[in-house]
Amino acid sequence: MSDTEVKSKDEALELVAFCVGDQEYCVNIMSVREIRGWTKETSLPLTPPFVRGVINLRGSVVPVIDLASRLGLEQTEPSARHVIIIMQIGEQAVGLVVNAVSDILTILKEKIQPTPDVSSEAARDFVQGVLAMEERMINLLDLSTVLPTETIEGIAA
Amino acid sequence: MDSMADIKQTFFQECDDLLGELESGLLDMEGGDGDSETVAAIFRAVHSIKGGAGAFGLDNLVAFAHIFETTLDEVRADRLEATPDVLSVLLRSSDVLADLVRAAQNDEELGEEVTTGLVEELSAFVGEKAGAPDEAAAAGGEDISFAPLGTAIDLDDVFGDLDSVEESQRFIIKFRPMPELYANANETVLLMRNLAAMGEVNVACDESQIPTLDVLDPEGAYLSWTITVQTSNSEAELLEIFEFVEDDCTLEIKSEELPDDTIEPELADDETIPAEEEASHTDVEGGKDGVTSGDNTADKDNVVSLAEKKEKPTATAQASKEKDTSDATIRVNLGRIDRLVNLVGELVINQAMLTQGVFDAGLERGDSVEAGLEELKQLTREIQDSVMAIRAQPVKALFQRMSRIVREAARATEKSVHLVMEGEMTEVDKTVVERLADPLTHMIRNAVDHGLETSETRIANGKPAEGTVSLTAAHRSGRVVIEVCDDGAGINRERVRSIAIEKGLISEEDKLSDSDIDNLLFMPGFSTVSKVSNLSGRGVGMDVVKRAIQAVGGKISISSQPGKGSTFSISLPLTLAILDGMVVDVAEQTLVVPLTAIVETLKPMPSDIHDLGAGAKVISIRGEFIPIIDAGISMGYRTEPTDPLTGVVLSVETEDGARAAVIVDSIQDQRQVVIKSLEENYGHVDSVAAATILGDGRIALILDVDSIIDRGGSAVSFHENSLAATG
Numbered sequence: 001m002s003d004t005e006v007k008s009k010d011e012a013l014e015l016v017a018f019c020v021g022d023q024e025y026c027v028n029i030m031s032v033r034e035i036r037g038w039t040k041e042t043s044l045p046l047t048p049p050f051v052r053g054v055i056n057l058r059g060s061v062v063p064v065i066d067l068a069s070r071l072g073l074e075q076t077e078p079s080a081r082h083v084i085i086i087m088q089i090g091e092q093a094v095g096l097v098v099n100a101v102s103d104i105l106t107i108l109k110e111k112i113q114p115t116p117d118v119s120s121e122a123a124r125d126f127v128q129g130v131l132a133m134e135e136r137m138i139n140l141l142d143l144s145t146v147l148p149t150e151t152i153e154g155i156a157a
Numbered sequence: 158m159d160s161m162a163d164i165k166q167t168f169f170q171e172c173d174d175l176l177g178e179l180e181s182g183l184l185d186m187e188g189g190d191g192d193s194e195t196v197a198a199i200f201r202a203v204h205s206i207k208g209g210a211g212a213f214g215l216d217n218l219v220a221f222a223h224i225f226e227t228t229l230d231e232v233r234a235d236r237l238e239a240t241p242d243v244l245s246v247l248l249r250s251s252d253v254l255a256d257l258v259r260a261a262q263n264d265e266e267l268g269e270e271v272t273t274g275l276v277e278e279l280s281a282f283v284g285e286k287a288g289a290p291d292e293a294a295a296a297g298g299e300d301i302s303f304a305p306l307g308t309a310i311d312l313d314d315v316f317g318d319l320d321s322v323e324e325s326q327r328f329i330i331k332f333r334p335m336p337e338l339y340a341n342a343n344e345t346v347l348l349m350r351n352l353a354a355m356g357e358v359n360v361a362c363d364e365s366q367i368p369t370l371d372v373l374d375p376e377g378a379y380l381s382w383t384i385t386v387q388t389s390n391s392e393a394e395l396l397e398i399f400e401f402v403e404d405d406c407t408l409e410i411k412s413e414e415l416p417d418d419t420i421e422p423e424l425a426d427d428e429t430i431p432a433e434e435e436a437s438h439t440d441v442e443g444g445k446d447g448v449t450s451g452d453n454t455a456d457k458d459n460v461v462s463l464a465e466k467k468e469k470p471t472a473t474a475q476a477s478k479e480k481d482t483s484d485a486t487i488r489v490n491l492g493r494i495d496r497l498v499n500l501v502g503e504l505v506i507n508q509a510m511l512t513q514g515v516f517d518a519g520l521e522r523g524d525s526v527e528a529g530l531e532e533l534k535q536l537t538r539e540i541q542d543s544v545m546a547i548r549a550q551p552v553k554a555l556f557q558r559m560s561r562i563v564r565e566a567a568r569a570t571e572k573s574v575h576l577v578m579e580g581e582m583t584e585v586d587k588t589v590v591e592r593l594a595d596p597l598t599h600m601i602r603n604a605v606d607h608g609l610e611t612s613e614t615r616i617a618n619g620k621p622a623e624g625t626v627s628l629t630a631a632h633r634s635g636r637v638v639i640e641v642c643d644d645g646a647g648i649n650r651e652r653v654r655s656i657a658i659e660k661g662l663i664s665e666e667d668k669l670s671d672s673d674i675d676n677l678l679f680m681p682g683f684s685t686v687s688k689v690s691n692l693s694g695r696g697v698g699m700d701v702v703k704r705a706i707q708a709v710g711g712k713i714s715i716s717s718q719p720g721k722g723s724t725f726s727i728s729l730p731l732t733l734a735i736l737d738g739m740v741v742d743v744a745e746q747t748l749v750v751p752l753t754a755i756v757e758t759l760k761p762m763p764s765d766i767h768d769l770g771a772g773a774k775v776i777s778i779r780g781e782f783i784p785i786i787d788a789g790i791s792m793g794y795r796t797e798p799t800d801p802l803t804g805v806v807l808s809v810e811t812e813d814g815a816r817a818a819v820i821v822d823s824i825q826d827q828r829q830v831v832i833k834s835l836e837e838n839y840g841h842v843d844s845v846a847a848a849t850i851l852g853d854g855r856i857a858l859i860l861d862v863d864s865i866i867d868r869g870g871s872a873v874s875f876h877e878n879s880l881a882a883t884g
């Protein structure tokens with residue numbers, strides 16, 4: 001264990017957990033701007049399939065990403081029961097469509113285990129670590145890769 | 158200390174204006190339009206910068222401004238003729254002055270070498286003539302305080318008698334500071350000490366204006382002084398003491414020998430302003446006379462030196478006059494205006510929502526509510542226009558910066574270049590102006606560096622040795638068009654083609670039209686100059702210019718004639734905030750098509766539609782065949798083309814004249830929409846110019862007509878493998 005991890009051992013993290021398909025993921029609560037019900041997006045042409053489109057968030061245009069599709073799972077057929085979690089990723093606001101928000105957790109940093117070495121590329125790319133809660137396994141999502149800047153530039157090029 | 162920083166900030170803002178004034182004045186003079194008013198304005202600008210710089214202890218700046226000012230003073234007094242050589246030095250001085258101001262603003266120190274050369278050149282101008290007025294004054298024994306040129310003409314006879322007043326004289330100075338004087342950290346005691354250093358001083362303080370304590374403003378100015386000075390110094394020298402405060406006080410200097418009512422315009426008195434105007438008018442004539450009737454040198458110098466001495470009070474009066482008129486403008490923090498613009502944008506959306514809501518609620522057409530809504534719409538639009546007008550700025554300041562770029566580029570390439578500017582007063586949104594500076598700089602450099610030939614080549618080709626670069630701005634059908642035009646050799650298409658092949662941008666077999674070849678210049682990684690010159694070849698190509706211009710919603714195009722020159726033209730939206738658009742439906746999606754692109758809309762007849770090859774269709778509009786583009790397909794909303802007969806055809810035209818017929822399912826409305834950036838949270842999407850928010854709160858995309866025409870209407874589907882690997 002490195003020094004920084006030792007130091008931050010006691011640091012508590014607050015996480016928002018949500019369901020994507022039948023899996024559970026979580027993100028740091030600090031990067032969540034708001035959670036809202038699903039509304040129909042305006043689809044964007046010529047974008048990767050996981051970009052569902054854009055929505056109006058009080059006057060700004062915010063892209064919405066189908067997280068399931070992004071993670072390589074089956075594409076979501078969103079309904080009024082789905083929710084959009086608006087994330088602040090760097091300078092950008094991005095919405096993630098998920099099935100439901102399941103929990104708000106407070107855990108110690110040390111509880112986060114490294115991602116098990118699996119063959120799934122999506123797991124390696126998007127999962128920062130995992131944590132065990134009772135019987136469940138919750139994946140800590142790596143937000144920086146969900147809408148990576150390379151992708152945006154790749155689209156623009 | 159913060160308030161000091163604020164004042165400093167204001168000073169630098171003013172410096173920007175003053176530098177602009179300075180440069181435009183010098184350019185006017187260069188163009189032969191400079192009259193003595195212009196010279197005076199230039200002088201004032203430098204003088205004000207010097208004054209402000211002095212107050213902040215910016216010694217470098219003061220030192221240089223002082224020499225600059227001195228030289229300008231010579232020009233103003235017609236002792237130094239504004240020859241092209243002189244003007245060139247003055248223009249370069251103004252560049253250096255701007256650099257010094259910039260350096261001071263960023264708390265940087267510029268090396269001595271920046272100014273040394275110019276200081277010498279400037280001093281040389283002054284040096285040749287510097288002795289003259291003094292000698293003349295000594296010869297004529299004249300050292301008087303008031304110039305006939307400065308005051309009203311009919312006083313000439315009065316002054317005529319004053320010619321030989323050499324010995325010490327008594328001045329009565331009435332000095333009444335305004336609160337601003339103290340606010341600018343000036344100290345009256347210091348002024349009086351300076352006066353005392355000149356001779357015998359008698360000071361009487363008038364405290365009658367001090368109010369009772371309950372109404373006394375602690376930061377107000379209630380005291381005034383009457384100072385009697387017995388001195389051998391001239392009035393101009395007395396005035397110099399008040400140099401930095403003259404705008405912030407009522408100052409009246411009288412020489413006791415003179416009858417009171419004839420002498421001094423009371424500077425603070427409004428009634429004197431017409432007189433001052435007349436005075437400056439006289440100045441003009443006086444100046445000219447000085448040049449033409451200069452048969453008696455001593456006399457001429459005399460007149461001039463008198464004019465010079467009188468200039469200070471005149472300048473003061475003019476400064477205060479200017480202050481009066483400038484009261485009509487205020488400086489507003491840009492953030493506040495941006496907020497207002499955003500709010501107005503929201504208002505437009507809200508008004509649209511309200512209108513839609515009312516009709517959705519089943520209100521009858523023709524109801525009084527409808528009339529009210531219509532009025533609201535009008536008002537909203539007016540508010541919007543007014544707000545946009547606040548943000549609009551003439552491109553003049555931007556163009557002026559370019560004149561410096563031309564000068565520098567010309568010097569670096571040793572070419573002789575003349576810059577012609579037109580339409581500087583064309584107004585564009587401030588953001589657009591700002592974001593145009595870099596691309597325009599690059600284009601101007603290119604025009605001088607690559608566009609123009611060397612003087613020898615030009616002469617050999619029967620052209621004037623001096624190349625011309627013209628920079629024009631004009632409003633054209635709701636957009637602003639800025640053109641950079643040179644009269645150089647034009648684009649060498651052979652070379653461009655071979656370079657493009659060499660760089661693998663095109664292949665040997667590609668058949669390209671002239672304009673296709675010209676457009677190769679915008680390809681990333683293209684640079685025609687094999688030798689990396691001082692100016693270009695900084696790794697910034699025309700592709701970057703193109704992208705920068707596209708980023709502000711603009712377009713760039715080239716036209717070039719071999720041997721005649723090239724023209725780069727940029728077309729820009731007037732504002733980045735609002736657009737007139739046609740709201741249309743395509744495959745159950747709502748799109749907005751910019752109205753500026755639409756030529757006409759029509760319902761096609763079966764006989765108008767013709768097949769051309771496999772799958773491609775054209776429509777005949779008044780005998781012209783125009784390719785049909787299905788908006789649904791090019792936006793990837795559907796894969797099967799709709800029958801053109803069931804839809805509506807929008808005949809559109811791009812900036813460079815390419816036409817197409819865009820098929821949409823139906824037209825909803827025509828209205829103003831607020832432009833919302835997609836880039837902010839996502840990124841650029843091909844075929845989409847921006848987004849907007851509709852009346853129902855949903856987002857509609859604004860079609861990028863040029864982009865879909867460029868692609869010929871084919872759908873470019875997104876390829877997963879073109880994604881950069883993530884992870």
